[in-house]
Amino acid sequence: MRALLSRMPGERIIYFGDTARLPYGSKTKQTISHYVQQIIEWGLKFNPKHVVIACNTASALALPTVRQMFAPLTVSGVIDPGARAAAGSTSKPEALIGVIATEATVRSKAYQIAIQRRRHRARVLLRPTALLVPMIEEGRTNDDPLIELALRQYLQPMLDRGIDALVLGCTHYPLLKPAIRKIVGESVAVIDSAERCAEDVAARLKNAALPAINAVKDDRDRVSAYVTDDPERFARLAPRFLGFAVDPPTLVSPESLYNREDTAAVRVSA
Secondary structure (H helix, E strand, O other): HHHHHOOOOOOOOOEEOOOOOOOOOOOOHHHHHHHHHHHHHHHHHHHOOEEEEEOHHHHHHHHHHHHHHOOOOOOOOHHHHHHHHHHHOOOOOOOOEEEEEOHHHHOOOOHHHHHHHHHHOOOEEEEEOOOOOHHHHHHOOOHHHHHHHHHHHHHHHHHHHHHOEEEOOOOOOOHHHHHHHHHHHOOEEEEHHHHHHHHHHHHHHHHHHOOOOOOOOOOOHHEEEOOOOOOHHHHHHOOOOOOOOOOOOOOOOHHHOOOOOHHHHHHHEE
């Protein structure tokens, strides 16, 4: 969301955080796809011009299904933009590209498929990094010794193999970019999937002739946030991710999402 706000200063964003059912990274494809379908169905009342699945795990596992289900509404994710940037980050014919991500994203091999579709001879190293998201959400920062220890444990095997680029395959990980850069050095391209996603969305809206109608100067006024649990915790964490405080989010119970299933089934079959 921070990257989208920066890239498109006139857009308003409806943010939905499924805080009651996270983490997604350890769940199955069927479960995650089901959750994403429920959330998009809930959000149709806002008449969105585009939907971004701002989660690597959900992008990897649910995107094809929801694109088909909710057409002609356009839906994009964060995998393809990041893979495209990784594929173009080095001129080596047989580039070695590392990807750190959640267990479910790694298990899907979505990044490997997307990168090798663009560079057939590229080699991809996938590494699940399960400790990073909870550590970030605990409030640990780049100078925390535990953060550095975890990153070195995860990244050193990739560095020993000589990676040319590293994809941050989770939208939490850019918060640790300074610590990651310190470990991998300047010779390794570090790909921020959030930034690439924002570029992709801006291009999609421009190509579809869907510009922002009114510029809004205050970022806080541009965001309406909804969560499925613990809005107070979200309000505490948001400034660290966004760089500014948000208005308290509205609580949406998971039960209300399940109650929409009959409506969704009728709409899709129609």
